[in-house]
Amino acid sequence: MATVHAIPAAPAPPRGRREAQRDRTRVEILSAAWVLVRAQGLAGLSMRDLGEAVGMRAQSVYSYYPSKDAIYDAMFRQGYEEFDAWIAAGADTAALAPAARFRHMAHRFFDFCTTDPVRYMLLFQRTIPGFEPSPGSYAVALTVLDELADEFAAIGVTDPAAIDLAIAVFTGLTSQQIANDPERDRWERLVDRAVSMLLVDLAPHLLDRTTPATRGTT
């Protein structure tokens, strides 16, 4: 219902102390929402608990977010902004050879997902009942995924199907790890092997020199 003109990842700077305080509270609420959701599951978030967690009545939360879905939406957006930051943080691997860089990226992606399974579910699965991201937040998601595609391009992989395949492989490993062995590393140990396997298929030119093809090293 509200005007959804907000351009992705471009929050207007607060205009005064009032607005600054308000933004701070919004951030605090969002942060509390993440804590609750990690403890009770994505669908288990309730406005009551959320209010209590920030020292308010549930009703007061509505002064900051107009609905529960708006909170999910803000979490979705924030999650993708974190994913964006994650991508940017990988820039320091630009010096690595493409194959090594790909391997590095794979491990980092796996870590990004498994360190916060709930965030992973919110961003990459459709597990939440009636929630659909707003156009604005979805636009952020698409932008970030485009940047991920750029990362693939940087190591010479531009075929969209190849990128889909690679992402599917890593999300598959991730979700198996989260669902079936959350405390250990049964699938994490397969990341290297998956990388080698993928390289053969989608970037064989990267292997034409000295082919290390290490398997199973952690």
Next chain:
Amino acid sequence: MATVHAIPAAPAPPRGRREAQRDRTRVEILSAAWVLVRAQGLAGLSMRDLGEAVGMRAQSVYSYYPSKDAIYDAMFRQGYEEFDAWIAAGADTAALAPAARFRHMAHRFFDFCTTDPVRYMLLFQRTIPGFEPSPGSYAVALTVLDELADEFAAIGVTDPAAIDLAIAVFTGLTSQQIANDPERDRWERLVDRAVSMLLVDLAPHLLDRTTPATRGTT
């Protein structure tokens, strides 16, 4: 902890008409639960709706299942029994060459999952709030997964890590398909490519027919 001797998939036969009718009603309730869950999501199941769907009051459902979790548990078990039947139905591919059989199996697995996304979530993801399968149902799941491992063994793949990797790849493709492109085939089209890729890694001997095998024989 409990005696896990209970042999999966061996319900005692009903002892009389009374019990037969009761079992029929239980089946009817379960079937209605699947319908509801497909429409409203796994977590959206309510006893009210379920009762209404079978022409009862919600309270009467408790005469057949002692709790909502018991219904989830029965669905979990039934899902794995269907998966078991799915495996058995693949026996007619025994005549195929191993690589072709593997390919066939991959496509069938993808179909099994995508034709009922909710079942897929219940069986292979941990998306449901507070539900844990009972020891009995979990034993069924383990048995069926063992049979799946036997299928891999039949085409010469016995390394547990290799099986984990293959399953992760196919569940990854599946869940991407379900979450991001439910009406079309963006990831389904990648199944063949994934199969080829996997074969190179985990069963190269199946591809060595035309080249001098210098890797050593079995």
Next chain:
DNA sequence: GTCTATAATCTGATAGAC
């Protein structure tokens, strides 16, 4: 075996006082 009645609790959300 199904019902009515109801407990006990949770939910998201709104109105309006201060």
Next chain:
DNA sequence: GTCTATCAGATTATAGAC
């Protein structure tokens, strides 16, 4: 901006009549 009060409903589950 936070509160009280409250709506209007949902939920699972139990007790006991018939």
